Amino acid sequence: MGDVAIAYINSDSIVKHYAFMDDTKAVLEAKAKKLDADLNNRANSLRGEIAAYQRNQSSMTIGQAQALEADLGKKQQNLQLYQQSLGQQLAEEEAKLNKELYDRITAFLKTYSEANNIQVVVKFDTSSDVLYGQSALDITAPVLEGLNAQYKDEKNGKKTPADTTATK
Secondary structure (H helix, E strand, O other): OOOOOOOEEEEEHHHHHHHHHHHHHHHHHHHHHHHOOOOOOOHHHHHHHHHHHHHHHHHHHHHHHHHHHHHHHHHHHHHHHHHHHHHHHHHHHHHHHHHHHHHHHHHHHHHHHHHHOEEEEEEEEOOOOOOOOOOEOOHHHHHHHHHHHHHHHOOOOOOOOOOOOOOO
């Protein structure tokens, strides 16, 4: 089989300097802010209803007060469910982003490795099993350059050979 050519990428550097990550993080953060603002509006509205109930409680019949308390309790439960739903929605978005990132990097690495006769590319970061690699094996810079060029072309409407992110 002969010699096996191995290289590594520093995944922390890829995540930090890949333009795709900057753009998608910004979109995710904007969505999180929007959802958070909506949640705060709903919470403030409920607080207003609770305050109004507390102000007017003395002028209500026991039946009216109990009915309103039950209604407010349901609204509070619904708000908590909504909050959980938003958290889950953001977690799903982040998971989707991570999968797309992985797919983009691996598609690019496949093309890059074939062009550069590399059989194995490993990930190097503080959590990986790679403790040391000579700098000659580090292909982070050219991979990052290629990923950013490919992403720039995508943003400019040019189709790239390793484009595996077709919309579903």
